[in-house]
Amino acid sequence: MNITEQINNYLATLTESKSTEMNALHQRMLFMLPDCKLWFLDGKDENGKIVSNPNIGYGKQTMHYADGKTKEFYQVGISANSTGISVYIMGLEDKKYLPETYGKTIGKASVTGYCIKFKSTKDINLEVLDVAIQDGVGQTA
Secondary structure: OOOOHHHHHHOOOOOHHHHHHHHHHHHHHHHHOOOOEEEEEOOOOOOOOOOOOOOEEEEOEEEEOOOOOOOEEEEEEEEEEEOEEEEEOOOOOOOOOHHHHHHOOOOOOEOOHHHEEEOHHEEEHHHHHHHHHHHHHHHHH
């Protein structure tokens, strides 16, 4: 099964309302980043144990770890969770950047060093989310 099929299967497993919102976000991401690498992480570790919610990823960057190791990973990810949707903007060096830059203007969302979490896309300003995503991709390109 290719990545697109895995993503479509994942979206089909969600409740109708969450599937609709996640699919709209997915299409928005594909529009913003038309030539990006697509990722799908099923949330399971190498032993098949569930360790996170499934994630759809977009773009490519090299993550550098303190021990000197590197890993290719996505720049932006989206994931449905029990209370809503999370958008992950990965690889930002300044963990205060997202909350200080977008926390007050994005709407009803929790904004941390790399995650923007909200109950519904109706609760946030999607244009601000777009700018935050493009900003994050620009910083990690």
